[in-house]
Amino acid sequence: MLFIGYFEAIDSQRGIAWRCADSLSLREFLGVKLTERTPDHSTLSKTRDRLPIEVHELAFRLVLAAAAERGLLKGKTLGVDSTTLEADAAMRSIVRKGSGEDWKAYVKRLMQEAGQIEEGDEPSDEDLRRFDKRRKNKKVSNTEWESPTDPDARTAKLKNGRTRLAYKAEHALDLETEPIVAAEVYHADHSDSQTLADTAMAARTHLAEAGHEEVFREVVADKGYHAAGQLELAQSLGLRTYVPEPNRRHRLRWNNKPIELKEAIYANRRRTKTEKNSKLQRLRSERVERSFAHVCDTGGARRTRLRGIEKVRKRTLIVAAAHNLAILMRRLLGAGKPKALAAILDQLALALPLLIRLIETRKSTGC
Structure with a gap:
C-alpha cells in the first residue's frame, strides 16, 4: 500500500x-x-x-538486488545530495526546553524583565508582536526550543525561504544508472559537512547486503559537503571525493593539525580541477535532483505526516524502494509508473487501426 x-x-x-x-x-x-x-x-x-527498521531496510535491499540482477547497478560513482522534509509540526507550537513556555509566555516574560509591563498584566497579541519585532538578537535555536508534538523535528530554512520544522533527507545514487542506494534521514540541524561519510557507508552496506560485489570508489557532492574531517574520513575508507572547495577569504593553515587532513584536502582539490569533475558534477546536479523530484514532489514525500525520526526513516526507505522499482519497471516495460504504461497502451491502441489500414492499403496497391 x-x-x-x-x-x-x-x-x-x-x-x-x-x-x-x-x-x-x-x-x-x-x-x-x-x-x-x-x-x-x-x-x-x-x-x-x-515492524523494526531492519524489515524496511530488507525491503529496500530486495528491490536493490532485483535492480542489480537486471544490470541497473554499476557500483562505481556515488552522487550525494540532501533536501528538507517538512515535519508534521507547526512553528507556533514550539516551547522552551526546560521551562515549557510557549512563544506568548516567553515574550511576556521578556517584557516584564525589560520593564515594559508589570507582573500580572496581560498584554495583547499586538503588543507581544510589536515587542518581539523590535528586540535584537532574535533567533530560534534548536538548543533552546523544541516541538512538544514532534521533539525530533528541528527548525530549518526551506528552499523557498520559509522557516519550518523539518528533517533532512539525503540520497546517494548510482550516478550511471540512477537507482537510490542509500536514503538516509537526519535531524534538520545536521549540516551536509557532517553526514557525507555516514551516507557513503550506508550505501556500501546496502549494496553488500543486496549481494552486489562492486564497491563504490568515487563520491561526488556539492561544496556544502566540503569539510576536512569528512574528506579525511572518506579517504581512509578508500573513497575518492569530488567535492568543490568553497571560496575562502584566507588560506588554510595546517599548524598543529594532522597531516592526513592536509593530504585529503589537497587530493580532493586536485581532482576537482579536472574535466572529469565537471562531468560528474553535471550528472550529480541533474540526477540526484531528479530523484528528489520523483520521491518528494511527485511521490508525495515532501511533507511527512509522521512524527519521530524513526518513523520518517521507515517511510523514506519504502518510498526510495518504490522509486527504484519504478526504474526497474522502466527498464522492463518502458514505463516507470502504471499511469505512464496505460498512456503508452492507449497510444498503441490508437495507432493499431491506422497501422492495419496502412498495411491493407499497401496490399491492395501492391506496394
Whole structure:
C-alpha cells in the first residue's frame, strides 16, 4: 500500500487507504476480495510501528538486488545530495526546553524583565508582536526550543525561504544508472559537512547486503559537503571525493593539525580541477535532483505526516524502494509508473487501426 502511495502521489495514509478501498484494480493487486475490507490507515500505522527498521531496510535491499540482477547497478560513482522534509509540526507550537513556555509566555516574560509591563498584566497579541519585532538578537535555536508534538523535528530554512520544522533527507545514487542506494534521514540541524561519510557507508552496506560485489570508489557532492574531517574520513575508507572547495577569504593553515587532513584536502582539490569533475558534477546536479523530484514532489514525500525520526526513516526507505522499482519497471516495460504504461497502451491502441489500414492499403496497391 505504501508503494501505491508513491505511484499515485498520495502523501497521507488516509488517502492511501481510501484509494485502495475505492479501486478495483488496486484491490486485485493487493489480493483483497470485493467482500473483504481493505486495511485502513490505522492498520498502516500499527504495522509500521510493530515492524523494526531492519524489515524496511530488507525491503529496500530486495528491490536493490532485483535492480542489480537486471544490470541497473554499476557500483562505481556515488552522487550525494540532501533536501528538507517538512515535519508534521507547526512553528507556533514550539516551547522552551526546560521551562515549557510557549512563544506568548516567553515574550511576556521578556517584557516584564525589560520593564515594559508589570507582573500580572496581560498584554495583547499586538503588543507581544510589536515587542518581539523590535528586540535584537532574535533567533530560534534548536538548543533552546523544541516541538512538544514532534521533539525530533528541528527548525530549518526551506528552499523557498520559509522557516519550518523539518528533517533532512539525503540520497546517494548510482550516478550511471540512477537507482537510490542509500536514503538516509537526519535531524534538520545536521549540516551536509557532517553526514557525507555516514551516507557513503550506508550505501556500501546496502549494496553488500543486496549481494552486489562492486564497491563504490568515487563520491561526488556539492561544496556544502566540503569539510576536512569528512574528506579525511572518506579517504581512509578508500573513497575518492569530488567535492568543490568553497571560496575562502584566507588560506588554510595546517599548524598543529594532522597531516592526513592536509593530504585529503589537497587530493580532493586536485581532482576537482579536472574535466572529469565537471562531468560528474553535471550528472550529480541533474540526477540526484531528479530523484528528489520523483520521491518528494511527485511521490508525495515532501511533507511527512509522521512524527519521530524513526518513523520518517521507515517511510523514506519504502518510498526510495518504490522509486527504484519504478526504474526497474522502466527498464522492463518502458514505463516507470502504471499511469505512464496505460498512456503508452492507449497510444498503441490508437495507432493499431491506422497501422492495419496502412498495411491493407499497401496490399491492395501492391506496394
